[in-house]
Amino acid sequence: MKEIFVRLARCVGCRQCEISCALVHSESRDIHQAVWERPLPRQRVRVTREGSEYYPLRCFHCEDAPCIGACISGAMHLDEDVGTVACDTARCVRCWMCVMVCPYGSIRIHEGQKVALKCDRCPDEDEPACVRGCPTRALLVNERALVV
Amino acid sequence: MKHVIIGGSAAGMSCAETLRRLDPKCEITIISDEARPFYSRCLTSYYIAGKIGERDMLLRDPGFYEARRLDLIMGRKAVSVDPRKKAVVVDDGSEIPYDRLLLATGGRPKLPDIPGAGKRGVFTLRTWDDAVAISERAKTARKAVVVGGGLIGMKVAGALRDAGLEVRVVVASGRVLSQTLDDEAAAIARRLLEAHGFAVDTRCDVVEIEGDDEVRQVRLQDGRRVDADLVVIGKGVDPEVGLAKACGARVGRGIIVDEHLKTSVPDIHAAGDVAEAYDMAWGEPRVNAMWTAATSQGQVAAHNMAGIPTRYPGSVGMNSIDICGVPFISMGVVSPRRDRDGNDYVELARRRAGNWYRKVVLKDRVICGAVFAGVVDKAGVVLALIRARARRDDAPERILADDFTYATFMDVIDEKGRYFQEGGKRNVQRIMQGGY
Ligand SMILES: Cc1cc2nc3c(=O)[nH]c(=O)nc-3n(C[C@H](O)[C@H](O)[C@H](O)COP(=O)(O)OP(=O)(O)OC[C@H]3O[C@@H](n4cnc5c(N)ncnc54)[C@H](O)[C@@H]3O)c2cc1C
Ligand code: SF4
Ligand code: SF4
Numbered sequence: 001m002k003e004i005f006v007r008l009a010r011c012v013g014c015r016q017c018e019i020s021c022a023l024v025h026s027e028s029r030d031i032h033q034a035v036w037e038r039p040l041p042r043q044r045v046r047v048t049r050e051g052s053e054y055y056p057l058r059c060f061h062c063e064d065a066p067c068i069g070a071c072i073s074g075a076m077h078l079d080e081d082v083g084t085v086a087c088d089t090a091r092c093v094r095c096w097m098c099v100m101v102c103p104y105g106s107i108r109i110h111e112g113q114k115v116a117l118k119c120d121r122c123p124d125e126d127e128p129a130c131v132r133g134c135p136t137r138a139l140l141v142n143e144r145a146l147v148v
Numbered sequence: 149m150k151h152v153i154i155g156g157s158a159a160g161m162s163c164a165e166t167l168r169r170l171d172p173k174c175e176i177t178i179i180s181d182e183a184r185p186f187y188s189r190c191l192t193s194y195y196i197a198g199k200i201g202e203r204d205m206l207l208r209d210p211g212f213y214e215a216r217r218l219d220l221i222m223g224r225k226a227v228s229v230d231p232r233k234k235a236v237v238v239d240d241g242s243e244i245p246y247d248r249l250l251l252a253t254g255g256r257p258k259l260p261d262i263p264g265a266g267k268r269g270v271f272t273l274r275t276w277d278d279a280v281a282i283s284e285r286a287k288t289a290r291k292a293v294v295v296g297g298g299l300i301g302m303k304v305a306g307a308l309r310d311a312g313l314e315v316r317v318v319v320a321s322g323r324v325l326s327q328t329l330d331d332e333a334a335a336i337a338r339r340l341l342e343a344h345g346f347a348v349d350t351r352c353d354v355v356e357i358e359g360d361d362e363v364r365q366v367r368l369q370d371g372r373r374v375d376a377d378l379v380v381i382g383k384g385v386d387p388e389v390g391l392a393k394a395c396g397a398r399v400g401r402g403i404i405v406d407e408h409l410k411t412s413v414p415d416i417h418a419a420g421d422v423a424e425a426y427d428m429a430w431g432e433p434r435v436n437a438m439w440t441a442a443t444s445q446g447q448v449a450a451h452n453m454a455g456i457p458t459r460y461p462g463s464v465g466m467n468s469i470d471i472c473g474v475p476f477i478s479m480g481v482v483s484p485r486r487d488r489d490g491n492d493y494v495e496l497a498r499r500r501a502g503n504w505y506r507k508v509v510l511k512d513r514v515i516c517g518a519v520f521a522g523v524v525d526k527a528g529v530v531l532a533l534i535r536a537r538a539r540r541d542d543a544p545e546r547i548l549a550d551d552f553t554y555a556t557f558m559d560v561i562d563e564k565g566r567y568f569q570e571g572g573k574r575n576v577q578r579i580m581q582g583g584y
Pocket of ligand 1: 072095097154155156157158159160179180181182189190191192193224225226227252253254255273274275300303388391419420421422437438439440442
């Protein structure tokens with residue numbers, strides 16, 4: 001099972017991962033058109049600065065994810081095929097229970113559609129968009145077994 | 149090993165699924181007095197509002213029970229438990245033996261004795277059947293009165309309004325959501341409700357429900373009579389402790405459980421709305437009636453029932469509610485009980501334009517509660533901080549300034565073990581170590 005890993009020392013805070021993420025989740029998937037979309041396409045990874053370090057924060061796809069246990073509608077679920085925690089936005093009733101329990105603050109409220117928004121690890125892409133976009137290779141994908 | 153579970157909702161089902169995962173061979177029987185497979189009780193108000201259909205109420209696909217070999221006895225009530233014989237008696241007279249038993253019987257709406265509460269058109273909301281009856285009535289009704297300004301009252305009020313009714317909320321205390329929000333946040337909620345056309349009466353009660361067979365009017369404490377053709381009573385929930393009491397288990401407000409969610413009777417566990425388990429924010433046992441606690445307690449109970457000793461670290465009472473499009477989240481100690489030990493608590497709050505409000509509550513300089521209105525998106529990080537019970541002196545200011553992320557507090561959040569975040573924790577360690 002592939003996972004996204006972060007090499008913190010390499011992150012320079014350029015936010016390319018954020019842009020790639022927003023773009024891959026836009027309607028047009030074209031940066032020149034995407035900036036005009038309303039609601040604006042939103043990234044699900046966020047780079048924050050703490051002291052002198054940058055942290056690209058996104059959903060960790062927890063084992064025994066608290067957001068799944070809290071979800072009252074069955075929208076938040078484990079996609080057993082790929083091992084990700086996925087949100088079926090059609091079932092989401094916007095109760096924000098998942099937001100209340102995610103210890104990493106990984107779930108955002110989509111301002112336009114008002115649904116829970118989080119990393120889906122790009123199920124339709126060969127490589128997650130954030131990883132592809134990262135110029136310093138601070139983000140990389142690998143088999144869990146190879147890295148741990 | 150034969151496991152019997154009484155109650156087939158959040159706590160019972162998460163226990164059953166976890167048991168099956170841990171032990172593919174054991175026998176699992178679920179007894180449920182509701183004649184429906186596992187559905188989401190929390191969606192009943194959305195059902196009344198017409199936002200959720202039959203299909204989406206159900207939380208598992210058809211065939212789920214067979215696939216996991218869960219023996220579901222539906223529409224039957226467990227009437228007693230014999231701990232010496234280790235058997236449950238069901239209302240059709242049959243006896244079901246168990247090696248381990250889980251009481252996941254949830255709660256029942258409190259019914260205050262208001263004269264006339266038996267008339268047609270007067271409801272409580274706990275089950276899907278209740279929701280069906282309310283929405284049936286709402287098709288022809290025009291004016292609704294909701295008695296009680298708690299979470300369920302608010303949800304029903306919103307749903308009936310969405311269904312096109314005029315809604316009046318009658319609240320005994322001085323503010324709406326008095327158990328959930330503090331004064332300031334409750335004032336924001338009330339203003340929103342009134343701006344959206346709800347009538348709200350606080351410090352008031354319904355003293356009589358009038359009409360012949362059917363409700364026509366309600367009489368309020370201050371003497372006013374208001375027209376109503378639909379009344380929903382939401383005055384809180386009592387844990388369904390009857391079975392536990394009768395078989396000799398220790399019962400407080402709920403069934404008292406130890407850190408392994410065992411009751412005082414051997415081989416009987418309890419989980420969910422019926423259980424009085426440890427509360428991490430108050431530092432004492434409490435009944436925290438909420439879906440998240442029910443599912444995680446079900447999982448922990450399953451481990452212990454399967455013979456894998458697992459400690460339940462405790463829950464934090466919390467709630468998330470949307471009032472007229474504005475999100476509110478509260479967690480832990482929200483309004484410290486001033487009379488008893490209020491002096492130990494420090495409350496820090498900030499208000500910004502619009503509906504933005506935030507408060508943190510500290511005890512011994514450790515955060516034990518928080519309220520969010522307007523912007524709630526990092527509330528979970530604060531919850532993790534409360535659960536870690538760690539002291540970080542910069543935390544209140546950074547939370548109130550909305551200048552924080554998980555990275556700000558990760559040293560203290562992830563130091564302390566949290567039962568259900570193993571995967572996340574390992575990932576974080578990987579971040580810290582920088583991958584390879
Ligand atoms: C309208 C409404 C909205 C809610 N919204 C939210 C929300 O948004 N977020 C949240 O966290 N929580 C919410 N809750 C609370 C949440 O639904 C409960 O915390 C949760 O359902 C508790 O699960 P449980 O399994 O412990 O108990 P329950 O869901 O109450 O299930 C207990 C089951 O046991 C059955 N039973 C009881 N006695 C017996 C017996 N003797 N024999 C056989 N069966 C028996 C009952 O009929 C019931 O089916 C809401 C509740 C309501 C009513
Ligand atoms: S959203 Fe949060 S709680 Fe859910 S899997 Fe991702 S990191 Fe874990
Ligand atoms: S906001 Fe949506 S995904 Fe999150 S808990 Fe509620 S229904 Fe589930």
